[in-house]
Amino acid sequence: MWPKNLHSLMLLLPLLVNCRVPGNNKRQAETNEDERTASYWLEQAQRQLADRLERTRVTGGGGDKRVAKNIIMLMGDGLSITTLTAARILKGQHAGQSGEECQLAVEQFPYSGLSKTYCTDSQTADSACAATACLTGVKTNYGSIGQSAQGAHVESILQWAQRAGKATGIVTTTRLTDASPAATYAHVKKRTQELDIGRQLIEDMPGRNLNVILGGGLGKFASERTDGRDLLQQWHDTNPNGCFARTLTELHNCSNDHNGNLLGVFSDSHMAYHLAASPDQPRLSDMTAAAIERLSANSNGYFMFIEGGRIDHGHHETRAGYALDEMLEFDAAIETAVRLTDAHETLIVVTADHSHTLSMAGYANRGTSILGMDTSQRDLDGVPYSTLNYAIGKWQSLNKDGKRENPAPHLSRTSFTPSYIHAKGVHSGEDVAIFAQGPQSHLFSGVMEQNLLPHLMAYAGCIGQGDTHCKQLK
Numbered sequence: 270m271w272p273k274n275l276h277s278l279m280l281l282l283p284l285l286v287n288c289r290v291p292g293n294n295k296r297q298a299e300t301n302e303d304e305r306t307a308s309y310w311l312e313q314a315q316r317q318l319a320d321r322l323e324r325t326r327v328t329g330g331g332g333d334k335r336v337a338k339n340i341i342m343l344m345g346d347g348l349s350i351t352t353l354t355a356a357r358i359l360k361g362q363h364a365g366q367s368g369e370e371c372q373l374a375v376e377q378f379p380y381s382g383l384s385k386t387y388c389t390d391s392q393t394a395d396s397a398c399a400a401t402a403c404l405t406g407v408k409t410n411y412g413s414i415g416q417s418a419q420g421a422h423v424e425s426i427l428q429w430a431q432r433a434g435k436a437t438g439i440v441t442t443t444r445l446t447d448a449s450p451a452a453t454y455a456h457v458k459k460r461t462q463e464l465d466i467g468r469q470l471i472e473d474m475p476g477r478n479l480n481v482i483l484g485g486g487l488g489k490f491a492s493e494r495t496d497g498r499d500l501l502q503q504w505h506d507t508n509p510n511g512c513f514a515r516t517l518t519e520l521h522n523c524s525n526d527h528n529g530n531l532l533g534v535f536s537d538s539h540m541a542y543h544l545a546a547s548p549d550q551p552r553l554s555d556m557t558a559a560a561i562e563r564l565s566a567n568s569n570g571y572f573m574f575i576e577g578g579r580i581d582h583g584h585h586e587t588r589a590g591y592a593l594d595e596m597l598e599f600d601a602a603i604e605t606a607v608r609l610t611d612a613h614e615t616l617i618v619v620t621a622d623h624s625h626t627l628s629m630a631g632y633a634n635r636g637t638s639i640l641g642m643d644t645s646q647r648d649l650d651g652v653p654y655s656t657l658n659y660a661i662g663k664w665q666s667l668n669k670d671g672k673r674e675n676p677a678p679h680l681s682r683t684s685f686t687p688s689y690i691h692a693k694g695v696h697s698g699e700d701v702a703i704f705a706q707g708p709q710s711h712l713f714s715g716v717m718e719q720n721l722l723p724h725l726m727a728y729a730g731c732i733g734q735g736d737t738h739c740k741q742l743k
């Protein structure tokens with residue numbers, strides 16, 4: 270039967286001719302309806318995994334017999350590739366070097382790839398749908414967490430790990446009920462349902478079985494609640510041997526004195542940016558170390574999710590200085606995770622949920638301050654410009670005639686970066702990077718759909734209901 274709108278089919282034709290959808294020859298219009306179900310994405314990911322295993326067999330790269338006892342997923346929220354490059358330069362310049370030659374922790378990882386971040390109804394992802402893909406293997410609608418676009422609840426890899434007897438933990442610099450960490454344990458249609466997300470964290474599976482919970486957002490536990498619950502008290506009641514920390518000092522005391530579960534909530538809302546934090550707020554690397562120490566006590570291994578959540582916030586404010594500093598905090602956490610684990614038994618995967626519009630423009634000389642101006646050239650009107658720019662954001666550097674002004678007087682270590690005017694910075698839709706080391710890390714290479722990631726981790730760790738390395742070894 271002819272479609273009602275022949276014109277839209279004509280528009281689709283070049284796509285149908287040129288675009289290969291892995292394991293699916295259906296027309297796009299039919300695929301969109303299928304994409305609203307969890308089974309579509311779970312089956313699609315298992316096909317991608319099978320393709321990848323076959324490819325490795327053909328190229329002789331499948332010699333890695335190791336199983337991942339421990340899995341650590343580190344997610345940089347809004348960590349675009351430009352952010353990686355600019356943060357690397359900043360890291361080097363902090364060390365008194367030119368900067369470009371410096372290395373981030375992930376540059377020691379043997380494998381890297383790219384992931385496609387679109388969600389079922391959006392070309393550009395938010396953290397909710399992207400983290401749901403990264404943690405449950407199911408792509409969903411913009412703003413949804415832990416459920417398919419149809420609304421069916423889907424399990425996260427954290428739950429698969431618990432079922433296999435592994436310890437589990439989440440660590441973030443945002444509120445613990447914010448979208449990315451919530452995707453490890455919650456099921457909501459809208460990410461704004463944070464009070465319900467908080468309740469799920471303390472009362473429901475798999476949240477109530479978490480061994481380590483570290484981050485911000487104490488308000489959602491008690492003071493902001495409208496249902497009379499005191500989630501902090503509930504946690505104490507169900508974890509009589511647990512240790513609760515509100516500061517770095519208390520976190521250290523928990524490490525020294527306790528073997529029970531660990532809850533640390535270090536701020537009422539998001540934790541402060543590292544650049545603006547008090548000395549008694551733990552850094553992401555402090556929380557990472559405390560979590561690994563606690564989770565390593567389990568002889569069956571562990572799964573842990575660690576988020577550098579405020580890279581994204583710096584970008585939304587178009588304050589590149591904050592975003593890059595938060596990236597360097599994330600880098601330090603990756604270094605800590607590498608240092609405290611054995612690469613032969615621990616799979617470490619580093620990625621982002623989505624990108625941001627930060628660009629690095631022009632032909633600046635080697636060693637140019639990455640948070641400063643291009644000192645070698647000017648724009649067509651002879652006006653100086655900063656190397657880093659955002660495509661869109663609250664601040665702008667146009668005068669009343671619409672001409673660019675020299676932004677130099679407004680630049681400081683954390684100040685805004687000039688951009689086109691809008692309420693705030695926005696996400697962008699291009700692919701993001703993936704880095705992996707440890708057992709089966711060779712599978713994390715090339716370009717992949719974002720929802721493949723938990724299937725690859727589950728394969729390496731022999732957890733979940735899909736194909737696993739242990740099944741292949743039999």
Ligand SMILES: [Zn+2]
Pocket residue numbers: 347396581582585696
């Ligand atoms: Zn964002």
